[in-house]
Amino acid sequence: MTAATTPIVEAVDVEKTLGEGAGRVQALRGVSLALKGGELTLLMGPSGSGKTTLLSILGGMLTPTRGTVRLAGETTTGAGPETLARLRRTHVGFVFQSYHLFPTLTAIENVRLVLDVRGEHGEDAPERAAAALATVGLAHKHHAFPRELSGGEQQRVAIARAVVGRTAALFADEPTASLDGDNGRAIMTVLADIAKDPRRAVLVVTHDPRTLPFADRIVRIEDGRIVAEEAGAHAGPAPREPAPNESASPKSVSPKSVSPESVSPESVSPESASPESQGSPHAP
Amino acid sequence: MRPGWIERIDMRLRTAAGPALRSGAASALSRLGDAADALHEHLARARKRGLPLIVLLAWRNLFHDRVRLVTTVIGIVFSVILVTVQIGLYLGFERMVTTMIDHADADLWIVPKGTRNFEDPSLLDDRQRFRALSIAGVADVAPLVLGFAEWRRPDGGATPVFVVGSDPRGGGLGPWNVVEGRVDALATPFSVAVDRSYFGRLGVRGLGDAGELRDQKARIVAVTSGIRSFTTTPYVFAAYDRARAYMNTPADRATYFLVRLRPDADATAVRDRIQGNIADAEVLTRAEFRERSRSFWLFGTGAGAALFGGALLGIVVGTVIVAQTLYSSTKDHIAEFATLRAIGSSTRYIVEVILWQALLSAVVGFLLATAAGVVIVVLTADSALPVVMTPGLVLGLLVLTVVMCAVSAVAAIREVVRIDPATVLSR
Ligand SMILES: Nc1ncnc2c1ncn2[C@@H]1O[C@H](COP(=O)(O)OP(=O)(O)OP(=O)(O)O)[C@@H](O)[C@H]1O
Numbered sequence: 001m002t003a004a005t006t007p008i009v010e011a012v013d014v015e016k017t018l019g020e021g022a023g024r025v026q027a028l029r030g031v032s033l034a035l036k037g038g039e040l041t042l043l044m045g046p047s048g049s050g051k052t053t054l055l056s057i058l059g060g061m062l063t064p065t066r067g068t069v070r071l072a073g074e075t076t077t078g079a080g081p082e083t084l085a086r087l088r089r090t091h092v093g094f095v096f097q098s099y100h101l102f103p104t105l106t107a108i109e110n111v112r113l114v115l116d117v118r119g120e121h122g123e124d125a126p127e128r129a130a131a132a133l134a135t136v137g138l139a140h141k142h143h144a145f146p147r148e149l150s151g152g153e154q155q156r157v158a159i160a161r162a163v164v165g166r167t168a169a170l171f172a173d174e175p176t177a178s179l180d181g182d183n184g185r186a187i188m189t190v191l192a193d194i195a196k197d198p199r200r201a202v203l204v205v206t207h208d209p210r211t212l213p214f215a216d217r218i219v220r221i222e223d224g225r226i227v228a229e230e231a232g233a234h235a236g237p238a239p240r241e242p243a244p245n246e247s248a249s250p251k252s253v254s255p256k257s258v259s260p261e262s263v264s265p266e267s268v269s270p271e272s273a274s275p276e277s278q279g280s281p282h283a284p
Numbered sequence: 285m286r287p288g289w290i291e292r293i294d295m296r297l298r299t300a301a302g303p304a305l306r307s308g309a310a311s312a313l314s315r316l317g318d319a320a321d322a323l324h325e326h327l328a329r330a331r332k333r334g335l336p337l338i339v340l341l342a343w344r345n346l347f348h349d350r351v352r353l354v355t356t357v358i359g360i361v362f363s364v365i366l367v368t369v370q371i372g373l374y375l376g377f378e379r380m381v382t383t384m385i386d387h388a389d390a391d392l393w394i395v396p397k398g399t400r401n402f403e404d405p406s407l408l409d410d411r412q413r414f415r416a417l418s419i420a421g422v423a424d425v426a427p428l429v430l431g432f433a434e435w436r437r438p439d440g441g442a443t444p445v446f447v448v449g450s451d452p453r454g455g456g457l458g459p460w461n462v463v464e465g466r467v468d469a470l471a472t473p474f475s476v477a478v479d480r481s482y483f484g485r486l487g488v489r490g491l492g493d494a495g496e497l498r499d500q501k502a503r504i505v506a507v508t509s510g511i512r513s514f515t516t517t518p519y520v521f522a523a524y525d526r527a528r529a530y531m532n533t534p535a536d537r538a539t540y541f542l543v544r545l546r547p548d549a550d551a552t553a554v555r556d557r558i559q560g561n562i563a564d565a566e567v568l569t570r571a572e573f574r575e576r577s578r579s580f581w582l583f584g585t586g587a588g589a590a591l592f593g594g595a596l597l598g599i600v601v602g603t604v605i606v607a608q609t610l611y612s613s614t615k616d617h618i619a620e621f622a623t624l625r626a627i628g629s630s631t632r633y634i635v636e637v638i639l640w641q642a643l644l645s646a647v648v649g650f651l652l653a654t655a656a657g658v659v660i661v662v663l664t665a666d667s668a669l670p671v672v673m674t675p676g677l678v679l680g681l682l683v684l685t686v687v688m689c690a691v692s693a694v695a696a697i698r699e700v701v702r703i704d705p706a707t708v709l710s711r
C-alpha cells in the first residue's frame with residue numbers, strides 16, 4: 001500500500017470564483033495543497049479568507065474554476081454531479097460549519113443516514129451508528145431530535161455522522177466552535193485518532209487555538225492564498241522524534257481507535273483549556 | 285416462543301385422540317410449531333431492524349407538516365372517492381342494464397329488427413318461433429312478452445310499470461331472488477311478482493296486496509329483492525298469458541323468443557342458421573344482446589361518457605392537489621435534500637425518498653377512500669343509483685392512486701434533482 005505516500009486529496013493551482021456580476025468574488029487564487037494519509041491538518045485564516053470554499057473543493061462539493069483536484073486518485077475536474085456524489089459518499093466525511101442535521105430524524109437516525117446513502121443498510125448499521133455516537137460522548141442521546149439537543153450536542157452528532165462512514169478523507173469546518181474545553185478536546189482527540197490511520201487524512205478548519213496541540217500540520221490561508229505552512233505541535237513528519245510505537249508510516253499508528261477518555265493528558269496543552277479561548281487565527 | 289394455543293391443542297390431542305391419529309397430529313403440530321417459531325424469529329428481527337431509513341425519512345417528512353399531510357390525504361381521498369363513485373355507478377348501471385338478459389334462460393335471443401336494448405318493446409310474429417324450432421341444434425324456444433302498462437294502486441293513484449311475462453313453468457325469464465311467496469304461484473290467476481324496493485311506488489305493503497293493470501286485478505304472490513331497473517320503472521313479473529292480458533298483446537305476438545340450445549350445439553353456427561331462415565328479426569347471442577343494451581344506455585345516452593368524464597376529473601383534481609402539496613413539501617425540505625446530496629446520496633436515493641412520500645400518501649389516502657367507498661356502497665345498495673365495488677375496481681383504484689401519486693411526484697423530483705450540494709455551504 002502506497003497510501004501514506006500518495007496524497008489522499010490533492011489540489012494543484014486551484015482557483016475558484018464565486019457569485020455573479022457585482023457579487024463576484026475570487027475566493028481562491030491558486031491554491032496547491034496535498035493531504036496525506038495519517039495526517040491531521042489544520043486550516044486557519046481570517047473570516048472570508050476562503051477556508052470553507054477550499055474545504056468544499058477538496059471534498060468534491062464544488063469544482064474548481066481553474067486547476068485540478070484529485071480525490072482518492074480521481075480527478076473532480078469535469079466530473080458530473082452523479083460522479084461527484086459517488087466520490088463524496090465513498091471517500092469523504094464532512095462536518096458542516098452549521099451542522100445541517102435532519103430535523104425530522106433522531107441523533108442515531110441522522111448518523112445512520114450516511115450509511116444508508118452508501119447502501120449499507122445491514123443489521124450492523126444501527127450498531128455502527130451507536131458506536132459513532134459513543135465516540136463523541138452522546139451514547140445517552142440516541143433518540144433525541146436535533147431540536148432537543150444543545151448546539152454543542154448537535155455539533156457532535158454532525159461529527160459522528162462524518163466519522164461513521166470511515167472514509168479516507170475527513171473534512172471538518174469549525175468542529176469545536178460550539179464546544180466547551182473538555183468537549184472540544186474530546187472531539188479533537190477523536191479526529192486525531194482517525195488521523196493515526198495512514199489510509200486516512202483529516203482536514204480541520206478552525207479559529208480555535210485549543211485545536212493546535214492536535215495538529216500534524218498547520219496551513220494558513222489569507223485572501224484565497226496559502227500564506228504559510230508549518231508543522232503542528234502534535235507532530236511534524238521531519239523535526240519530530242519517533243514515537244514509542246513507531247511504524248513504517250511517518251506517524252505513529254495506534255492499533256485501536258481510542259475513546260475520548262483515553263486522551264493522554266500531555267497531548268493537551270494547559271493554556272488551550274479555556275472554553276472561551278477562541279483567539280486570533282495567528283495565536284501561537 | 286411457541287404460542288400457547290399450540291401447546292393447548294397439543295395437550296388436548298394427547299389426552300383425547302387415538303394413538304395413530306395422535307402421532308400424525310402431533311407431528312403436524314410440531315411442524316406448525318416450527319413454522320410459528322421461524323415466523324416469530326423473522327418478525328422479531330424485522331422489528332429490531334425497523335423501517336428502512338429511507339421510508340422513515342419519507343414518513344417523517346410527511347408527518348412533519350400535519351396541515352399539508354391532511355391536505356394531501358383529503359386530495360387523494362376526494363379524488364379516489366369521486367373515481368370510486370363514478371366507476372361504481374357505471375358498474376352498477378352496467379349490471380342493472382343487463383340484469384334481465386343475464387337472468388334469462390336463453391342461449392340466443394330472437395329480437396325485432398333494430399332492437400336497441402331490453403326495454404325496447406316491439407313485437408315479433410309467432411311464426412318466427414316455429415321456424416326457429418325447426419333448426420337443428422335448437423332445444424326449445426320460449427316466448428317472452430314485455431311492455432309498459434299503468435299500475436293502479438290500491439289507493440287510487442297510478443304509476444307506469446314494465447310488465448315481464450314468461451312461462452312460469454320455466455324456460456323463460458321469471459323472477460329470481462324471491463324472498464317471500466313462490467314463483468309457482470304466478471300460475472294462479474291474476475297474480476304478479478314485484479321487487480320489495482318498489483312497494484312504495486306501487487302503493488302496496490307486501491305479499492297478498494293487489495293493484496290493477498288494465499282494470500284487471502294484479503295480486504302480489506311473490507316478492508323479490510334487488511331486481512331494480514335502470515329506467516327506475518318497476519318491473520312486474522307475470523305468467524305469459526296473464527302479461528299479454530295486462531298489456532292487451534295479440535295472441536300470436538311476442539316481444540322476444542328465447543332460444544335454448546342442445547348441449548352440443550355451437551351458438552354462433554345455430555344463430556347463423558336461424559338468421560338465414562327468418563326475416564324482420566335479428567338473432568343475437570346472449571353476449572351480443574348484453575353488449576347492445578349496454579352500449580345503448582351507457583354510450584348512446586351519454587351516461588357512460590358523463591361517468592367516465594367525472595372519473596377523469598377526479599383523477600386530474602387529485603393529481604393536481606397531491607402534486608402541489610408534494611412540491612411545496614419538497615421546497616420546504618430543500619435544505620435537507622441539499623444536505624443529502626452533500627453527504628453523497630445519488631439522485632436515485634433522493635428520488636426514492638420523494639416517491640416513498642408519494643407512495644405513503646397514496647396508501648393512507650387509498651385506505652381512507654376505500655373505507656368511505658364501502659360505506660357509500662352499503663348506503664346506496666337499495667337506492668335507485670347503487671354504487672358497486674368489485675375486487676377488480678378496488679385493485680384498479682389502488683393502482684390508480686399509486687400511479688396518480690407517482691405522477692404527482694414529478695414536479696417535486698424535477699425540483700430536487702437540480703439541487704446544488706454547495707447550497708449547504710452558504711446556509
Ligand atoms: N455563494 C457565494 N457567492 C458569492 N461569494 C461567496 C459565496 N460563498 C462565499 N463567498 C465569498 O467567498 C469568500 C470566501 O468565503 P468562505 O466561506 O470560503 O470563507 P471562510 O474562510 O470559510 O469564512 P468564515 O471563517 O467566516 O467561515 C468570502 O468573501 C465570501 O463572501
Ligand SMILES: [Mg+2]
Nearest residue numbers: 051052097173
Ligand atoms: Mg467558513
